[in-house]
Amino acid sequence: MREIEVSRIGKAIEDACGQMATVYSADIIRRIRSAAETETLPRAQSALNMLVKNAEIAEQESIPICQDTGMVIVFLKVGQDVHFTGGLLTDAIQEGVRRGYTENYLRASVVDDPLYDRKNTKDNTPAVIHTEITGGDQVEIELMAKGFGSENKSAVRMCTPAEGEEGIIRFVLDTIAAAGPNACPPFIVGVGIGGTFDSCARLSKKALMRPLDEDSSDPRYADLERRLLQKANELNIGPMGMHGRTTALKIQIEYEPTHIAGMPCAVNMCCHVCRHAKAVI
Amino acid sequence: MKRIHLPASRQELRELRAGEEVLLSGTIYTARDAAHKRLKELIEKGEPLPFDLQDAVIYYVGPTPARPGQVIGSAGPTTSSRMDPYVPLLCEHGMAGMIGKGRRSEEVRQAVMKHGAVYFVTVGGAGALLSKAITAAEPVAFEDLLSEAVVRLTVKDFPCFVGMDTEGNDIYDLADQCVSDR
Ligand code: SF4
Numbered sequence: 001m002r003e004i005e006v007s008r009i010g011k012a013i014e015d016a017c018g019q020m021a022t023v024y025s026a027d028i029i030r031r032i033r034s035a036a037e038t039e040t041l042p043r044a045q046s047a048l049n050m051l052v053k054n055a056e057i058a059e060q061e062s063i064p065i066c067q068d069t070g071m072v073i074v075f076l077k078v079g080q081d082v083h084f085t086g087g088l089l090t091d092a093i094q095e096g097v098r099r100g101y102t103e104n105y106l107r108a109s110v111v112d113d114p115l116y117d118r119k120n121t122k123d124n125t126p127a128v129i130h131t132e133i134t135g136g137d138q139v140e141i142e143l144m145a146k147g148f149g150s151e152n153k154s155a156v157r158m159c160t161p162a163e164g165e166e167g168i169i170r171f172v173l174d175t176i177a178a179a180g181p182n183a184c185p186p187f188i189v190g191v192g193i194g195g196t197f198d199s200c201a202r203l204s205k206k207a208l209m210r211p212l213d214e215d216s217s218d219p220r221y222a223d224l225e226r227r228l229l230q231k232a233n234e235l236n237i238g239p240m241g242m243h244g245r246t247t248a249l250k251i252q253i254e255y256e257p258t259h260i261a262g263m264p265c266a267v268n269m270c271c272h273v274c275r276h277a278k279a280v281i
Numbered sequence: 282m283k284r285i286h287l288p289a290s291r292q293e294l295r296e297l298r299a300g301e302e303v304l305l306s307g308t309i310y311t312a313r314d315a316a317h318k319r320l321k322e323l324i325e326k327g328e329p330l331p332f333d334l335q336d337a338v339i340y341y342v343g344p345t346p347a348r349p350g351q352v353i354g355s356a357g358p359t360t361s362s363r364m365d366p367y368v369p370l371l372c373e374h375g376m377a378g379m380i381g382k383g384r385r386s387e388e389v390r391q392a393v394m395k396h397g398a399v400y401f402v403t404v405g406g407a408g409a410l411l412s413k414a415i416t417a418a419e420p421v422a423f424e425d426l427l428s429e430a431v432v433r434l435t436v437k438d439f440p441c442f443v444g445m446d447t448e449g450n451d452i453y454d455l456a457d458q459c460v461s462d463r
Binding site: 022043046047050051053054055057058061062063064065066067068069105106107108109120122147149152180181182183184239240241242243271272273 | 343427
């Protein structure tokens with residue numbers, strides 16, 4: 001058994017919040033740069049060049065890439081030989097988010113009650129926490145700071161097995177088309193197929209956290225990712241929806257076992273500001 | 282590239298065409314969801330507004346907090362469509378322009394055409410770059426709303442595109458995708 005102070009988890013989260021807000025991960029900015037070079041429509045070029053310039057200023061001057069610094073989602077993998085000490089793990093996670101947002105001058109974008117009060121909690125807590133128990137004595141923390149311009153355009157559909165690949169393709173493309181200019185293209189699109197109504201949605205979020213240079217480990221799904229990307233870029237939505245070839249930077253699919261009667265599919269839309277980070281303790 | 286000084290005359294606004302790239306300078310006001318709700322309530326109660334809406338341009342933005350020494354934090358556009366229901370009322374009370382991102386409703390198109398107003402769009406997720414075009418920020422109202430408060434901004438060469446012109450043409454629907462740009 002290994003003892004881990006919960007404050008270490010909190011600190012890792014605090015640091016990641018500040019880092020994610022101001023620095024694009026290398027795989028994303030690389031794709032934005034290469035898109036800026038290949039777009040031929042002047043407006044599309046202009047928008048992508050602004051994103052490249054924005055990334056430089058954000059990193060150099062520690063200004064958030066986007067003013068919507070997102071809502072935090074934490075995926076924890078806890079080895080079953082870990083014993084947490086020094087307080088409640090959940091409290092430490094929320095404290096990490098609180099400090100990460102207030103001390104780095106990030107925007108507090110969370111309201112306490114979704115329907116009636118809608119009062120800002122002022123420190124961007126609470127984060128959404130998913131926990132999984134695994135083997136070993138380590139804790140893996142993956143987190144994401146998700147903007148809502150794109151989150152609002154995400155969707156779940158209970159496809160039927162008979163709809164097959166064609167049904168998935170149609171649903172993914174329809175969701176991208178409906179997101180259009182509002183969700184800040186170019187997009188990264190997370191697709192979760194299988195599981196249940198709820199688990200496919202979580203899977204689609206996890207898909208967003210996979211490095212863009214890594215395709216699905218199953219060649220059939222990897223092939224589907226490529227075909228979907230091509231079709232998405234034929235929609236002519238383009239950067240900021242002002243037309244062009246760069247509608248999506250990558251489509252990422254994750255899948256899991258499901259029921260004989262179903263084929264749930266979730267599409268988690270994400271803008272180019274796809275902030276995620278990982279730490280292992 | 283065309284430079285516009287704000288507040289602009291309606292005649293100047295009428296000359297803008299959807300798809301054109303422009304640089305805005307002058308005074309604009311920030312307001313998003315919660316501030317719009319309050320502006321509407323004030324108008325309905327017949328109470329004075331915290332700033333002069335006549336010929337004003339409203340920027341849909343909720344910036345990040347400024348670090349010490351900064352004018353403003355990251356300050357890019359939020360999705361405009363959530364403010365659609367308020368546009369006809371604000372146009373009637375003098376609003377001449379809006380800055381945001383994304384599509385607008387038919388109701389907005391009608392209001393823009395009727396009142397000779399313009400909808401500008403700028404690049405979502407470019408808040409660091411856009412903050413550099415903001416030279417002054419002065420709180421005006423609703424400070425309890427934090428990032429949603431109304432702030433008077435002075436901008437210099439703030440990069441935008443004409444999203445919807447006074448004739449109701451929409452950048453997102455342009456058939457000729459290569460127009461404008463010079
Ligand atoms: S959708 Fe993304 S880029 Fe657009 S405003 Fe939200 S976080 Fe920023």
